[in-house]
Amino acid sequence: MTEIRHIVFDIGKVLLHYDPSLPFNRLIPDETERQWFFDHVCTSDWNIEQDRGRTWEEAEALLIDTHPDHAENIRNFRRHWHEMVPHAYDDSVVLMERLIDDGRDVTMLTNFAGDTFREAQERFAFLKRPRGVTVSADIRLLKPDRAIYDHHVKSFGLEPAATLFIDDSQKNVDGAKEAGWQAVLFTDPATLKRDLTNLGVIA
Numbered sequence: 452m453t454e455i456r457h458i459v460f461d462i463g464k465v466l467l468h469y470d471p472s473l474p475f476n477r478l479i480p481d482e483t484e485r486q487w488f489f490d491h492v493c494t495s496d497w498n499i500e501q502d503r504g505r506t507w508e509e510a511e512a513l514l515i516d517t518h519p520d521h522a523e524n525i526r527n528f529r530r531h532w533h534e535m536v537p538h539a540y541d542d543s544v545v546l547m548e549r550l551i552d553d554g555r556d557v558t559m560l561t562n563f564a565g566d567t568f569r570e571a572q573e574r575f576a577f578l579k580r581p582r583g584v585t586v587s588a589d590i591r592l593l594k595p596d597r598a599i600y601d602h603h604v605k606s607f608g609l610e611p612a613a614t615l616f617i618d619d620s621q622k623n624v625d626g627a628k629e630a631g632w633q634a635v636l637f638t639d640p641a642t643l644k645r646d647l648t649n650l651g652v653i654a
Contacts, residue, residue, distance in 0.1 A: 462578070469536055503588065
């Protein structure tokens with residue numbers, strides 16, 4: 452196995468907590484109605500297209516045309532996005548910053564809408580510490596598409612075999628491996644620390 456010289460972090464559910472239900476627990480108190488809204492209106496498939504670069508204005512207009520009775524809560528998805536990301540995973544951040552402080556080459560690769568990522572960077576200063584980031588919306592590519600991994604390699608001058616990717620999604624981990632990277636599935640900071648130790652990244 453090639454020695455790891457580059458470490459690439461995902462962001463959502465690795466460094467930052469993300470849960471779109473948080474504001475909607477208040478906005479749509481009825482659990483059945485709230486679940487219907489996420490299953491049929493503001494679905495995961497709808498939301499991922501903002502990560503691919505579709506604007507919120509386009510996204511909202513599309514849904515409001517189909518579900519005019521839910522217009523207010525459709526707009527509430529972006530309006531209350533900050534509540535969906537209430538805190539960082541401090542122990543994960545400590546690990547990432549330790550790698551940076553040790554002189555390791557650390558970058559980030561994330562499926563994220565452009566404007567919400569910029570908002571997150573202002574709220575969580577540690578997101579500005581790595582050498583750089585590939586944001587899916589900025590290049591209109593999504594994990595686990597092979598092209599986004601290749602784009603990141605080219606952008607930051609990485610050697611795939613010497614690159615370790617950390618992501619909470621198995622399909623994204625598999626996508627990295629198919630692109631020639633090393634990769635580990637994030638479940639919790641303690642497991643990540645053990646993985647990094649076993650791989651010789653940290654002592």
